[in-house]
Amino acid sequence: xxxxxxxxxxxxxxxxxxxxxxxxxxxxxxxxxxxxxxxxxxxxxxxxxxxxxxxxxxxxxxxxxxxxxxxxxxxxxxxxxxxxxxxxxxxxxxxxxxxxxxxxxxxxxxxxxxxxxxxxxxxxxxxxxxxxxxxxxxxxxxxxxxxxxxxxxxxxxxxxxxxxxxxxxxxxxxxxxxxxxxxxxxxxxxxxxxxxxxxxxxxxxxxxxxxxxxxxxxxxxxxxxxxxxxxxxxxxxxxxxxxxxxxxxxxxxxxxx
Amino acid sequence: xxxxxxxxxxxxxxxxxxxxxxxxxxxxxxxxxxxxxxxxxxxxxxxxxxxxxxxxxxxxxxxxxxxxxxxxxxxxxxxxxxxxxxxxxxxxxxxxxxxxxxxxxxxxxxxxxxxxxxxxxxxxxxxxxxxxxxxxxxxxxxxxxxxxxxxxxxxxxxxxxxxxxxxxxxxxxxxxxxxxxxxxxxxxxxxxxxxxxxxxxxxxxxxxxxxxxxxxxxxxxxxxxxxxxxxxxxxxxxxxxxxxxxxxxxxxxxx
Numbered sequence: 001x002x003x004x005x006x007x008x009x010x011x012x013x014x015x016x017x018x019x020x021x022x023x024x025x026x027x028x029x030x031x032x033x034x035x036x037x038x039x040x041x042x043x044x045x046x047x048x049x050x051x052x053x054x055x056x057x058x059x060x061x062x063x064x065x066x067x068x069x070x071x072x073x074x075x076x077x078x079x080x081x082x083x084x085x086x087x088x089x090x091x092x093x094x095x096x097x098x099x100x101x102x103x104x105x106x107x108x109x110x111x112x113x114x115x116x117x118x119x120x121x122x123x124x125x126x127x128x129x130x131x132x133x134x135x136x137x138x139x140x141x142x143x144x145x146x147x148x149x150x151x152x153x154x155x156x157x158x159x160x161x162x163x164x165x166x167x168x169x170x171x172x173x174x175x176x177x178x179x180x181x182x183x184x185x186x187x188x189x190x191x192x193x194x195x196x197x198x199x200x201x202x203x204x205x206x207x208x209x210x211x212x213x214x215x216x217x218x219x220x221x222x223x224x225x226x227x228x229x230x231x232x233x234x235x236x237x238x239x240x241x242x243x244x245x246x247x248x249x250x251x252x253x254x255x256x257x
Numbered sequence: 258x259x260x261x262x263x264x265x266x267x268x269x270x271x272x273x274x275x276x277x278x279x280x281x282x283x284x285x286x287x288x289x290x291x292x293x294x295x296x297x298x299x300x301x302x303x304x305x306x307x308x309x310x311x312x313x314x315x316x317x318x319x320x321x322x323x324x325x326x327x328x329x330x331x332x333x334x335x336x337x338x339x340x341x342x343x344x345x346x347x348x349x350x351x352x353x354x355x356x357x358x359x360x361x362x363x364x365x366x367x368x369x370x371x372x373x374x375x376x377x378x379x380x381x382x383x384x385x386x387x388x389x390x391x392x393x394x395x396x397x398x399x400x401x402x403x404x405x406x407x408x409x410x411x412x413x414x415x416x417x418x419x420x421x422x423x424x425x426x427x428x429x430x431x432x433x434x435x436x437x438x439x440x441x442x443x444x445x446x447x448x449x450x451x452x453x454x455x456x457x458x459x460x461x462x463x464x465x466x467x468x469x470x471x472x473x474x475x476x477x478x479x480x481x482x483x484x485x486x487x488x489x490x491x492x493x494x495x496x497x498x499x500x501x502x503x504x505x506x507x508x509x510x511x512x
Contacts, residue, residue: 185461186456186457186458186460187456187461188457188486189456189484189486190481196461197468199452199468199473199476199479201479201480202297202301202451202479202480203295203298203480203481204484205291205324205480205481206290206291206483206484206485207456208282210280
């Protein structure tokens with residue numbers, strides 16, 4: 001019993017009170033104590049020698065003790081193996097960052113190989129499709145009606161275009177004039193003013209044109225005229241070039257025909 | 258300040274003419290056709306003065322740039338041409354004063370209508386010398402902040418009363434009436450507004466708005482400015498012949 005109690009104390013230093021080994025030993029201790037109490041009571045009651053009853057519980061206790069010891073040793077061994085495996089895992093975890101670039105390189109290689117495979121597969125599919133289409137084409141189309149090449153050069157109806165352009169230009173100009181007239185709500189003559197309000201018009205002052213004013217107005221008119229001329233010339237050159245390009249296209253087509 | 262004024266306003270007409278804006282026909286070229294039209298306007302104002310002693314006129318317009326200041330100066334100069342006529346031209350546009358620039362007035366000691374409105378501004382006779390031999394007196398302005406509050410000063414009626422006592426005509430050049438409330442403020446103290454309307458420029462709507470903003474009775478009349486279609490219309494060339502021959506005959510008569 002004393003041995004068991006010592007063992008329990010030992011175990012308690014290692015494990016908590018709730019650990020299964022400790023509980024088992026506690027249970028054995030309780031059983032032995034009960035046995036001892038029963039033996040004592042019987043001995044005192046019967047008056048027989050307690051030595052004759054002694055040997056069997058002691059042997060049972062010894063075997064239990066031996067068993068417990070064996071169990072303890074086995075558990076300690078387990079603990080050791082578990083510690084070893086934990087250490088092994090930790091080493092592997094530590095070596096993981098070193099393995100990362102290697103993994104990346106492998107992934108890259110895999111990806112590029114995958115791309116190449118995909119493109120080759122697509123080409124293969126296209127080629128199969130084209131092949132089948134060719135088969136269908138040769139089988140399904142034939143000339144029903146021969147095309148007739150034109151005997152005269154084709155072109156737009158120039159007089160009609162000119163008339164349309166003229167009409168559009170006149171319409172646009174009229175529209176602009178009407179729009180500007182709508183937007184301009186100023187007074188243009190004294191009569192305008194007289195019809196608008198009953199307040200008398202005391203005087204009508206002509207615009208006072210000094211020499212500088214006239215010069216400025218003339219400069220502005222000249223600049224505007226020059227800008228318009230330049231714009232028209234640019235338009236003409238652009239139209240000429242566009243026409244030349246069209247002619248070249250027609251010539252090429254005729255040569256091919 | 259008196260001496261400065263004398264120097265500015267009693268200077269020989271020739272030097273002043275050189276410095277002032279060429280559009281001021283009533284000063285530079287009083288015999289021109291344009292100056293005759295300002296004379297027609299002057300005649301209307303002289304009639305009004307004879308009828309109901311109207312002396313103070315504010316020249317305004319619906320929006321900026323219609324030619325208020327030019328009209329005011331030309332009209333004042335035209336009024337001043339009458340014998341013994343004493344005319345005061347006040348630049349009451351404290352936001353964008355232009356009279357000084359048009360007349361070529363310069364200098365730090367130039368009288369300033371804006372500062373005259375301050376409590377210690379002094380009386381009108383301190384600013385403008387009433388004894389000047391020239392018929393036209395000018396009280397220009399310098400641009401200042403808080404123009405409206407300055408015009409609300411109690412000095413404004415005092416100054417204008419003084420001007421009414423000393424002058425035959427007082428012409429005020431004022432800010433445009435639609436964007437700012439300054440001109441309407443003068444309505445209580447002047448005898449009438451002259452509304453300048455620029456041909457091909459002032460929108461109908463804004464003229465209507467301007468007339469609504471003023472008392473109908475306070476608007477003496479409209480001045481149609483920069484009219485490029487004069488009354489003579491297509492008879493212009495014939496009129497010009499008449500006008501020029503008239504001028505030549507005058508020249509011959511004076512020569």
